[in-house]
Amino acid sequence: MPGCGSPSEVSDATYSGRVTSLDLTPPPATATTHTRALEVLRSVFGYDAFRGDQAEIISTVIDGGDALVLMPTGGGKSLCYQVPALVRPGVGVVVSPLIALMQDQVDALSALGVRAGFLNSTQMPHERRAVEDAFVDGTLDLLYLAPERLRVPETLALLDRGQVSLFAIDEAHCVSQWGHDFRPDYLQLSVLHERWPDVPRVALTATATETTHAEIARRLQLEDARHFVASFDRPNIQYRIAAKNNPKAQLLDLLRTEHPGDAGIVYCLSRKSVEQTAEYLVAQGIPALPYHAGLGAQVRAANQSRFLREDGLVMVATIAFGMGIDKPDVRFVAHLDLPKSVEGYYQETGRAGRDGTPATAWLAYGLADVVQQRRMIDTSEGDAAHRRKLSAHLDAMLGLCETVECRRVQLLAYFGQESAACGNCDTCLNAPKTWDGTVAAQKFLSTVVRLERDRGQRYGAGHLVDILLGKETPRVTQLGHTTLSTFGIGSDLSDGEWRGVVRQLLARGLLGVDSEGYGTLELTESSAEVLSGARLVMLRREAPKAAKAARTPRSGARGAKVAVDLDDSAAAVFERLRAWRGATAKESGVPAYVVFHDATLRDIAVLHPSTLDELAAVSGVGAAKLEKFGAGVLEAVAAVSVA
Structure with missing residues (x-):
């Protein structure tokens, strides 16, 4: 599947309560598993081929087998349950912790012609009833549930009344008690296997060490499942760690010189620092919003919505923000404080560059960070074993910060993967001395x-x-x-x-x-x-400050989609398409990437289609989007040609 900006990313979190009316007729039952899956991929998602292990994972689940999938952000995890749910009879049930994003995700699926619904605490009673009725009637393709709903007897009884095609457990690392996003409700998910032993399960996560991997398998009773571990490498992300010296000014320099007008996320350790940093950026003319648990729910929801829907916004946040964020054009993730673990750092930086084009992961790190983190561990609650575990996490993070070798090599080694020097991190581009x-x-x-x-x-x-x-x-x-x-x-x-x-x-x-x-x-x-x-x-x-590092990822690096270089003519079409997409998204009340990703718009700009058949050949244009948006796209392309 060309590119990392696939619809799998658009639907990589949770989903909402509307039921679309388009019915997807499955291919004939006599077709092979692969043929049926490929037909769904082409007709619904608009892609011609699976990537990496996707085809094997999907075949495993379609055939009724369990799977545990470790795949990096942007690698296409969501297709691994969406396609089987559209091929197998019944409704795919997806367990995800991301209630705040469910509506946006169902909007994305609706744009693809997929019938999706959710059940969570934000709905009115009549809305829940409509989704429940659709589930029982089998007029849903996918139903999304927060994990805590599976502790409610009524939810279990509801699932008994319908036909479940599969269970997908998204963000499966949340089951790990030593992990960075532990959710106690995930510990109850063994009920899925115990109550519905014949329904296949697929658990998915973008980050897990070998220890966390084993813990996921044990707690979810997936030891006998097929395990798929893709490379954790994100070659389009440039990892850089700078010595902290007036970090707000360093951040401002990064944004002004390398990412003017780009969307990005800035992580801070404390709520106070979030507020101060957001105010500082706004005062410097950079549109920024705060996000932390101390803000009211409505403020958090509004700020998150604006970040997803508007171009060029910077979200300044604690780590309470980000899991499941599907915005593909986040061009940078910056940390103004030291993350507590490599897993957390990898998860947070992975929110950049989901579309496969160049992005920056930048961290300002100094002496005070080490002192603060050491002190927090020493004074933390819990027994000695707990503190030793926290210290081990911190030691690994400090080792990544202090290394004189390739940062990507050390980052991947933490997840048990070997690699060669990347040529796209600060230690490769401007090697420090010892x-x-x-x-x-x-x-x-x-x-x-x-x-x-x-x-x-x-x-x-x-x-x-x-x-x-x-x-x-x-x-x-x-x-x-x-x-x-x-x-x-x-x-x-x-x-x-x-x-x-x-x-x-x-x-x-x-x-x-x-x-x-x-x-x-x-x-x-x-x-x-x-x-x-x-x-x-x-x-x-410390290496002397050098010229800005190259922004191009390694050529041909393990499936990375290198940004398309557009000539003047294609660039004009691309900008016209972006303007059309923005107006269309605003009119529909959805994020722009729900209409089309930048990668698809770039391909359209290069191929310059003039008919619907030509547009249908563009990667990322499925049947539903062709019908809904095709005329508008062709009009936008033609308008530039006429001009």
């Missing part, structure tokens, strides 16, 4: 030792760096620390370089943070090895 920081580490740790001897006191990084630099600040002088033997012995490094040393010592566990919440520094068991000279400490030297 230096022997053993002596510097010994100087810093020796200062910590001397301060602990001084009435058992501990201090933060700034105070220790001032001592090493020989700064006679009021505090250093008042405390008598100018008399320490380490006072002034670190003048060979700058303040910024010393903070880089401290950050890396913390990242490697060679330096600790107090557990009382003050952010002061202390020795760890590993510190002694450094002080004695038994351990060499090689440190990363």
Whole structure:
């Protein structure tokens, strides 16, 4: 299937309560499984071929088998249950946690001619009854449920009254108690297999380590299912991690120089930081909206709706925002605070570039992030095993930040996949150097030792760096620390370089943070090895700021769709089509990508169709969209030709 901007992405979350009237007549029962699936792919979704493992997954489910699917965002997970649901007799039931997006997702399916409905707490009683009746009558193709509804006896009784073709468990990583999006209601989903043992199940997620993978299989009773693990590589995303230095200004520079007018997501750790960052961007002339759990439900819903429907908006959010967001043209995801785990980071950055064209994953990372995260773990609730697990997650994230090797290689290795240097991350494009920081580490740790001897006191990084630099600040002088033997012995490094040393010592566990919440520094068991000279400490030297990195993904890289270079004529058609799409989407009350993705518009602009038959040959134009939008597309194309 050409491109990553497939309809599978349009329907990759949850779906809504309208029932469309178009009936899909399945191919003859005598047709082979593959032939029937391919016919649905072509007639409904407008694509000529499956990608990767899609065909095998779909055949497995159509034939009644269970499947566990690990596939990256944009890889086409949704087709793996949508196509079987349209081929098998009965209604496909999709379990998804994303109530806020259900309406948009059903709108996307409706545009394809698929009969979809949802049941959730946002509906009025008469709306629920209409969907329930359609399910029982078999006049639905897909029914979407939030996981908590399966704890309601009435829902289970309803499913007994109809014919279920399959169960799809979307965002299956939510069942993992050690995961970043744990949802307790997912633990009850074993009821699907126990109550309906003959109905095939397919569980899908875009992110899972080997441990999480095993936990999903165990908790959902999918050990005997067929497991499909696609590559987690997103070659169109350029991963970059910058040393934090006035992060708001760094973010503004990124948006102005590389992403002017682009849609994107900025993640912040706290609600306060979300509000401040959104206000800052707006004051700088960049349209931005806040999103966090402290805002009212109506405000969150309105902001999310605007982000999905309008072009060029920046959403500043906590991690409460994003799962299941299907907006294909998110050109950047920026983190102003350190994510707690590589899984969370991968999931969040994966929201960029769903259409397969170049996108940026940018993170500002500094010493304060390490101190804050270490302190949060030390003071977290839970037993020692829980804190060890959190520390392991953080250590992996810090390792990704501090690596001098290809970031993509390290990111994929975390998920158990081998790869070669990508040529499309900051460490490949502007390789940092390493230096022997053993002596510097010994100087810093020796200062910590001397301060602990001084009435058992501990201090933060700034105070220790001032001592090493020989700064006679009021505090250093008042405390008598100018008399320490380490006072002034670190003048060979700058303040910024010393903070880089401290950050890396913390990242490697060679330096600790107090557990009382003050952010002061202390020795760890590993510190002694450094002080004695038994351990060499090689440190990363920050690379000098370079020219902006190339925006083109690797040529031919594992199925990546490289952005189409449009000549002047095609570019004019493309812009006219975008304007037509925007007006059509506004009139219909749906996001623009529900009408057509940019990738499809680009293909139309290049192929310049003049008849419906020619338009039908364009990837992404199915029968329903051809009937609904074909005349408008041809008129827009012709208008440019006439002009």
